[in-house]
Structure formats: structure tokens, C-alpha cells
Amino acid sequence: MGLEHRDYEVLLAISVHALEQDAAASPWPTLTRTIRGHLGVEAVTLTEIAPHRSRPLAWAPGEVGDGRIRALSRRSMRCGNPLIGHYRQARDPVPRTAEDLTGSAGWRNSAARSVAREYFGAEHVLGVPCALPAGHSGVLRGCVVYSRTRFSPAQRAFLHRAQPLLAAVDAHERATVRALERAGRDSTDRARAYGLTRRELAVLLLLGEALPAKAIATRLSISVRTVQKHVQNIYRKLGTKDRMETALLAQSLGLLRPRPPLGGPGPGTPGDS
Incomplete structure (x- = not known):
């Protein structure tokens, strides 16, 4: 049995709400x-x-x-x-x-x-x-x-x-919950101050790990197209134009933890002062 027009409207509303919560x-x-x-x-x-x-x-x-x-x-x-x-x-x-x-x-x-x-x-x-x-x-x-x-x-x-x-x-x-748990409550609160949804924050966290869109889509169980939509929303809300600028700004705003220098000690490893 086929669906009515109203059925498809409700399915679309469910999708939009889930992504933009x-x-x-x-x-x-x-x-x-x-x-x-x-x-x-x-x-x-x-x-x-x-x-x-x-x-x-x-x-x-x-x-x-x-x-x-x-x-x-x-x-x-x-x-x-x-x-x-x-x-x-x-x-x-x-x-x-x-x-x-x-x-x-x-x-x-x-x-x-x-x-x-x-x-x-x-x-x-x-x-x-x-x-x-x-x-x-x-x-x-x-x-x-x-x-x-x-x-x-x-x-x-x-x-x-x-x-x-x-x-x-x-x-x-x-x-998304797993990604936000890694980010911590402070990042979630700051994201809200900049108008980022928690889905957008989860994408931003993975952008900060230098993951390509396909890998982010796999990690979050969404489509590459949805990832790209979230990325464009992040750029618009933060006033940035590309991944590098976005990651650097997000670090300065406390939305991302700074990445350790290539080859250097990571957080919690010997050599931290």
C-alpha cells in the first residue's frame, strides 16, 4: 500500500528535526x-x-x-x-x-x-x-x-x-552522544552560544580530527550530503570559509581541543609539563 502525501510530510519532518535538534x-x-x-x-x-x-x-x-x-x-x-x-x-x-x-x-x-x-x-x-x-x-x-x-x-x-x-x-x-561525551560539557555549552546544534558540533569535532566527509558520514551514520550540509552551516555560523580556518577558530573559541604538534607528545603522555 502506498503512502499519502501527509505521510511523506511527517517523515520529512522527522528527518529535519533529528538533524537540527x-x-x-x-x-x-x-x-x-x-x-x-x-x-x-x-x-x-x-x-x-x-x-x-x-x-x-x-x-x-x-x-x-x-x-x-x-x-x-x-x-x-x-x-x-x-x-x-x-x-x-x-x-x-x-x-x-x-x-x-x-x-x-x-x-x-x-x-x-x-x-x-x-x-x-x-x-x-x-x-x-x-x-x-x-x-x-x-x-x-x-x-x-x-x-x-x-x-x-x-x-x-x-x-x-x-x-x-x-x-x-x-x-x-x-x-553524536559518543562524540559529545569526548568533547565534554564545556564544548557543548560553548557550541550553543554560537548557535551550533549538537549534530553540527559532532561534525566539527570530527573536522578537527582532519577526517574527510565520507569518514565523518560513516562515523555518525549519516550521508555525505548531510555532512556537507552541516559543514556549510558551521562555516556560516562561525563566519569561516574552509576547514583549516574553521578548526583554528574553533580551537581558539574552546570548541575544539588543540591538536598536538605532529610527532610531539599527546595529552597525558610523558613529556607533558
């Missing part, structure tokens, strides 16, 4: 709200699941408290939600409903359905995997969509098309 915040609260509103469902959650624990990362509606969402995640694991078992064991990126996996009777009589009804008044749930675990010890991240009514072909078609985008947002988000 400011330096401090995750895109996921807005993305879960956007998906919930577009589909007209009861709730959408994003959860990270390890073999013996679960951690909610974002959810909509936002007025549901953190404690209640954590309790939902724990109970879903304990009662053997079929979506968790399926996506933890099968390298399957396809969005699926619980009924796809257990059959209508199996889902109707399951403890997991009772949990979905208790927390969101939902009779049906659908999983959208964002990151599949590598082996039994890996971490699964994915969205769960809760609905009072059966998912329509149009809703399923939208989520099927959205899955690669959400997986790319997840990979990019995690890579």
Missing part, C-alpha cells in the same frame, strides 16, 4: 509525539532492552510519569511480551504486531495484552525495531505503538516506511 536535547520525545499524533494511537514508547533490564528513553503522551513508564517496561519484560522475545532473537527489521507473532487467540489470552490494556487502554501493540542486538548479550532499542483498535494497512505501511529512518536516527543519535 539543539545541542542539549534528544530528538526522541518530539519524534514519539509526532508518530503518536500522526497515527492517532494511544501511546508510543522508545525503550532500550538488555538481557535483564529495560530502560525507557522517550514516550508520548509526555504527561505519563517516568515511574509509570518504567513499571510498564519491567512488567512487559516479566510477562514475556512477544515483541521483545522476537526482536531479541531474530534479526528482523520489519515492524510487526504482537498478533503477527502469537496469533489472535494467543495475544488475546496473554499477560502482555493485559499490561497494555492496564497502562494505555490498548488492545493492540506494534513493534518498530531501531537497533537489533548483536548476539544474545546485545542491546535492543525500539518503539512500541499502542492502539485501542487494530492497526490499519495505512498505519502499518507508514511504520514500515518509517523504520529505516528511525533506525538511522537512533544510530546517528548514539554516535
Whole structure:
């Protein structure tokens, strides 16, 4: 089934928001709200699941408290939600409903359905995997969509098309967080003062390592074209014209740590004064 024009508008809005989110915040609260509103469902959650624990990362509606969402995640694991078992064991990126996996009777009589009804008044749930675990010890991240009514072909078609985008947002988000953790809080705060988003700061940090656009794209799980867009935004916001000028200015502004001289001792090595 093909998508409607509005579906493509929402997918584009998700892409733009994920790439242009400011330096401090995750895109996921807005993305879960956007998906919930577009589909007209009861709730959408994003959860990270390890073999013996679960951690909610974002959810909509936002007025549901953190404690209640954590309790939902724990109970879903304990009662053997079929979506968790399926996506933890099968390298399957396809969005699926619980009924796809257990059959209508199996889902109707399951403890997991009772949990979905208790927390969101939902009779049906659908999983959208964002990151599949590598082996039994890996971490699964994915969205769960809760609905009072059966998912329509149009809703399923939208989520099927959205899955690669959400997986790319997840990979990019995690890579950005790792880059910013290396940069430290001071750099993030200074970047905000110059109007740089945290994605742009992550690209700037890798520019400072003299990585080409293709390597930056690989590191951040984005396209070369997106890297080039971020680079042009960085030049505009910092008032620079090329990589060298940008790296030198960013160092002087405290956005980048100065690179050690070629062949000289690096930070923390013998010879530092």
C-alpha cells in the first residue's frame, strides 16, 4: 500500500528535526509525539532492552510519569511480551504486531495484552525495531505503538516506511552522544552560544580530527550530503570559509581541543609539563 502525501510530510519532518535538534536535547520525545499524533494511537514508547533490564528513553503522551513508564517496561519484560522475545532473537527489521507473532487467540489470552490494556487502554501493540542486538548479550532499542483498535494497512505501511529512518536516527543519535561525551560539557555549552546544534558540533569535532566527509558520514551514520550540509552551516555560523580556518577558530573559541604538534607528545603522555 502506498503512502499519502501527509505521510511523506511527517517523515520529512522527522528527518529535519533529528538533524537540527539543539545541542542539549534528544530528538526522541518530539519524534514519539509526532508518530503518536500522526497515527492517532494511544501511546508510543522508545525503550532500550538488555538481557535483564529495560530502560525507557522517550514516550508520548509526555504527561505519563517516568515511574509509570518504567513499571510498564519491567512488567512487559516479566510477562514475556512477544515483541521483545522476537526482536531479541531474530534479526528482523520489519515492524510487526504482537498478533503477527502469537496469533489472535494467543495475544488475546496473554499477560502482555493485559499490561497494555492496564497502562494505555490498548488492545493492540506494534513493534518498530531501531537497533537489533548483536548476539544474545546485545542491546535492543525500539518503539512500541499502542492502539485501542487494530492497526490499519495505512498505519502499518507508514511504520514500515518509517523504520529505516528511525533506525538511522537512533544510530546517528548514539554516535553524536559518543562524540559529545569526548568533547565534554564545556564544548557543548560553548557550541550553543554560537548557535551550533549538537549534530553540527559532532561534525566539527570530527573536522578537527582532519577526517574527510565520507569518514565523518560513516562515523555518525549519516550521508555525505548531510555532512556537507552541516559543514556549510558551521562555516556560516562561525563566519569561516574552509576547514583549516574553521578548526583554528574553533580551537581558539574552546570548541575544539588543540591538536598536538605532529610527532610531539599527546595529552597525558610523558613529556607533558
